[in-house]
Amino acid sequence: MKNRLLALLVCIFTFFLSCKKTEKVLVDDPQQGEITVAADESFQSVTEALTQRYMALNPKTKINLVIKKEDLAFLDLLENKVRVIVMSRDLSEEEKKAYKDKIDMDIVPAKFAVDAVVFVVSKSAARESVSIEEISDLLVSDNKNIIFDGTNSSNLNFVAQKLDKKPSELKFSIINGNKNIVDEINKHPEKIGVISLNTISRPYDTESQELRNSVKILPVISNKKAVMPEIATIRDMSYPFSRTLYFLTNEAYYGLGNGMIRFSCQQLGQIVVQKEGLQPYNIFRREVQMR
Structure with a gap:
C-alpha cells in the first residue's frame, strides 16, 4: 500500500513538474521570452535598431533577427519559423489566401516607417x-x-x-x-x-x-x-x-511579437525610426508659431 501511494505521489509530482516546464518553454509575453524576427537586408538597420532598443527596455526578452529576402521571410512566417516579418510591398491575392489558410488570422499590417x-x-x-x-x-x-x-x-x-x-x-x-x-x-x-x-x-x-x-x-x-x-x-x-514598411505576425495573442510591434508603432519606437533617418509613420514633426 505504501509503495502504491509513493508511486502515485511520484507520478503526480512528475506530471506537475512536466506541466511547469512546458509552460516555461511555450509561454511568452511582451516582457519575457524569445522569438525570431525576419527582415530583408534593405530594412536591416531600422529593424535592428528597434529590436535592440526593445530588448534594452525589456531585459528578459530575446529577439533573434534573421536577415532574409522578403519573399522567403513571408514563407517562413506561414510555416511558423519566425514570429514577425517586415514587409514593404502589398501582398498578392494568392499570398493573402495563403496567410488566411495557414495562419487563420485577419491580415493587420502594422505600419511603422x-x-x-x-x-x-x-x-x-x-x-x-x-x-x-x-x-x-x-x-x-x-x-x-x-x-x-x-x-x-x-x-x-x-x-x-x-x-x-x-x-x-x-x-x-x-x-x-x-x-x-x-x-x-x-x-x-x-x-x-x-x-x-x-x-x-x-x-x-x-x-x-x-x-x-x-x-x-x-x-x-x-x-x-x-x-x-x-x-x-x-x-x-x-x-x-x-514605400511604407509594416510588420506582419502569426502571433494570435499579445505576446512578445505583438509587444515589439506595439512598441515600434508608438512614440519611443517612432523616435528610433526617426533617428534611422526614415519618416516615422505614426508621429510627425510639429511646428508651433508663437506670436
Whole structure:
C-alpha cells in the first residue's frame, strides 16, 4: 500500500513538474521570452535598431533577427519559423489566401516607417536623373544596366509592383547586398544601382554616410518633375518610389511579437525610426508659431 501511494505521489509530482516546464518553454509575453524576427537586408538597420532598443527596455526578452529576402521571410512566417516579418510591398491575392489558410488570422499590417527605393550611380557617371519611363525601358533591355540585390528581394519586388509587372518579366543584373551594389556601380558608370534609403539614411552612422557620399543619388522624374528621395518627399509620398514598411505576425495573442510591434508603432519606437533617418509613420514633426 505504501509503495502504491509513493508511486502515485511520484507520478503526480512528475506530471506537475512536466506541466511547469512546458509552460516555461511555450509561454511568452511582451516582457519575457524569445522569438525570431525576419527582415530583408534593405530594412536591416531600422529593424535592428528597434529590436535592440526593445530588448534594452525589456531585459528578459530575446529577439533573434534573421536577415532574409522578403519573399522567403513571408514563407517562413506561414510555416511558423519566425514570429514577425517586415514587409514593404502589398501582398498578392494568392499570398493573402495563403496567410488566411495557414495562419487563420485577419491580415493587420502594422505600419511603422516610410522608406524608399533609391537609384544611384557612380559620381563619375554623366547621368543626372532617371524617369519612371526610362526605368521601365531599362528593365526590359538585354543590357541589364540596372542592378538589384537579388531575386525575391524587397527592392525588386517593390519596383516591379510599382511598374505593374512581375519580377520574372524584368531583365536586370544581380549583386548580393546593397553595399556591394555601391562598390559595383563605382566600377561601371553606365550601371544604375537600386538600394534602400535605409542603407544610406542614418545621419550619425559613419559607414552609412560614407556609402551615401560615394554615390550620386538620382532624382526620379515623374510628371515632368525631378524628385529626390528625402524626408520631405517620402513624407508626402511625392517621391514615386516611396514605400511604407509594416510588420506582419502569426502571433494570435499579445505576446512578445505583438509587444515589439506595439512598441515600434508608438512614440519611443517612432523616435528610433526617426533617428534611422526614415519618416516615422505614426508621429510627425510639429511646428508651433508663437506670436
